[in-house]
Amino acid sequence: MNTKPIIALDFPSEKEVFQFLSNFNEPIFVKIGMELYLQEGPSIVQKVKEQGHDIFLDLKLHDIPNTVRSAMKGLARLGVDLVNVHAAGGIDMMRGALEGLEAGTPAGKERAKLIAVTQLTSTTEEQMQNEQMISLSLLDSVLHYARITKEAGLDGVVCSVHEAGQIGEACGQEFLRVTPGIRLPGGEAHDQKRIATPNGAKASGSSLIVVGRAITGAADPAAAYKKVCDLWEEN
Ligand SMILES: O=c1ccn([C@@H]2O[C@H](COP(=O)(O)O)[C@@H](O)[C@H]2O)c(=O)[nH]1
Secondary structure, three states, X not given: OOOOOEEEOOOOOHHHHHHHHOOOOOOOEEEEEHHHHHHHOOHHXXXXXXOOOEEEEEEEEOXXXXXXXXXXXXXXXXXXXXXXXXXXXXXXXXXXXXXXHHHHOOOOOOXXXXXXXXXXXXXXXXXXHHHOOOOOOHHHHHHHHHHHXXXXXXXXXXXXXXXXXXXXXXXOOOOEEEEOOEOOOOOOOOOOOOOEOHHHHHHHOOOEEEEOHHHHOOOOXXXXXXXXXXXXXXX
């Protein structure tokens, strides 16, 4: 799988997306999340794919197993590279997602990798304990979600850089650790709570990094992307 940094296309419409993509003269790996997908629908996936970019469709499905199975079957036809669900939906739901994805992948095409969100990178341990009423450390909660994700047969998880190394030890190095919450050194955290730099992510065992505002909000997005790539490839 492409291991280039994934750029989060968190834009309100197609117009801003293609304006942004015009900064790059080679195919990149991008993430389409709910902001863009809910405004533009599946056609945005097709249009971005037509430009040759790899796609992580970040819709974080979380519902009863039957609903997620059916939704995933439909999403499989879009031909993206990476999709996700919430691990909090449970093992049956994650197995349903995988079944749907396998059933919907056209014959002869490679199925998208399926990963599960553990604890969002915007969540602190205190919030998790007080608001989700989970009386574990944040690390143990993330590790638990990673273990049940593996048990369900998925390809990996979304976690923060802070947990990536221990997930690798618990679930195996081939189990993907996809880490958002990435900032250039000294960059503003915004609403993210568990953050790291691209080089910190590589050193801590991330398999793939997701970078949004550090690139999309930069005065020169291509230069910011290059800086992220250089740091990611540094060690
Ligand atoms: O735990 C999670 C899961 C997903 N995300 C998504 O990643 C990007 C991060 O954007 P930044 O601008 O780099 O903060 C965004 O699309 C989130 O929806 C996440 O941040 N944390």
